Amino acid sequence: MKTLFMLLLFCHVASTVKHSLKFFLTGTSGVTNIPEFVGLGMVDDVQVGYCDSNSKTAELKQDWMRDLMKNNTQHMESYTQRCFNNQQFFRANLDDLKQRLNQTGGAHILQRMNGCEWDDETGEVIGFHQYGYDGEDFLVLDLQTLTWTAPRQQAFSTKLRWDADKARLEYDKNYCIYTCPVWLKKYVHYGRSSLQRTDLPSVSLLQKTPSSTVSCHATGFYPDRAMMYWRKDGEEHHEDVDHGEILPNHDGSFQISVDLILSSVAPEDWRRYDCVFHLSGVEDDIVTKLDKAQIRTNWVSPSEFSAAGVTGVVVGLLLLPALCIAGLFIWRRNNNGFIPANAE
Structure with a gap:
């Protein structure tokens, strides 16, 4: 994995028995036209939640998730609170990283992916918690030893400080191994009909010209x-x-x-x-x-177009007197063509 940012684009590997709950958090500095903090929640690689530093509240993206949260208002409120807390965390750590790495300007991105996978046949649970900085791996939490691994030398000082925070390490472990799977199982159970839905496409070969x-x-x-x-x-x-x-x-x-x-x-x-x-x-x-x-294709050769045009004009001229005599003009037109997708 070269960059955590690319995980969101290439997280489409699925299994018939494994389920996942993943959170992708991104904090930016010096990047215009996007919020300085964005968070995404994914269940089985389907987006179920979103928040950013502009809206300052968690937003649900699936109807079944909205129905579930109606009876779990405190859980929903915790997502909004975590969205706010993570904004402060990312802003502070970005400022600290830029200062320690002597980065006075430019665009910089700090990202985190955390969550869990659960095998509903074997019951196996795998937790993960890792960071990327400016497109490269930065820190990865080893949940067995409860220590951070630093793939880059620039991350070593951060590793030492975070290794010393035992309370935070225990919290991250408990969330990945215990809390996350409990909610993942509930999400999968409640959204099973939607998460397991499969619709096959219509496939066509299209060409503008030969x-x-x-x-x-x-x-x-x-x-x-x-x-x-x-x-x-x-x-x-x-x-x-x-x-x-x-x-x-x-x-x-x-x-x-x-x-x-x-x-x-x-x-x-x-x-x-x-x-x-x-x-x-x-x-x-x-x-x-x-x-x-x-x-x-909608392409018509110039010769076909010319022949069709001449024929149409001649037929029109022949019919015009009859139509004028009758005093009746009928014009009917059917509009055919491609309907573009409503891509947001």
Whole structure:
């Protein structure tokens, strides 16, 4: 792992029996246009909570989580309080780090990932608590020895100070090993129908012109723990491929595209390529062959356009006198086209 920030982008590895409760906290200094503190809560890699230094309150992101918290108001209040406390903690530690590392300016980011995983078959619980600074690992808590590991020399002085805080170490251990799994089990039980929901997408091949890239587009899938890629001769293909991000649709489902540049693909080699969509937890992948007959496009050749235009004008001129005589004008138009996702 190079950076904790990337964990949020690549935390889509799921298991049929393992569940997780993770918190991603980020404090920034010298970064504009975003709150100086942001916190995310994830259950089985599904975002269930959010807070930042602007709103100063915890916000629930799932309906089932809101229903659960109606009967656990004190628990909800504790999240808001922890959001506020962590803002102060991150601000103080950022200032301390910049001073000790002689960083007088620029943008700096302190991040934390903590929580637990629980195997609902074996009952095994794994806790974790670690920090990153400016895109690199900074401190990792060893819950067996209750000491901090410092991957970077710059973190060593912080390790010594935090190792001496025995009360805090015991609190972190109790939370990761005992408190976190209790609430994780409750969250999984209450949100099981939503967390275990799987919707397969519709997959299409799209192209603007015969010479442009072919986009393999999947939309309508849930959850967002998915991946899509091009294959050549049955092997994952990376050359001349552009991977898009997973984006939300207005109905709560997701979409993704992966483009293949055709300029380097000979026509006789098309049959060697296919597009693969994989949804975590679903055994069978959706495989779409690169087939010209299956490509959807709105492109019309100039010759076809000219012929269609001339024909339309001639027919219109022939019909106009009859319509004028009848005194009846009827105009009906159907609007067809793509409906873009409501990505926030």
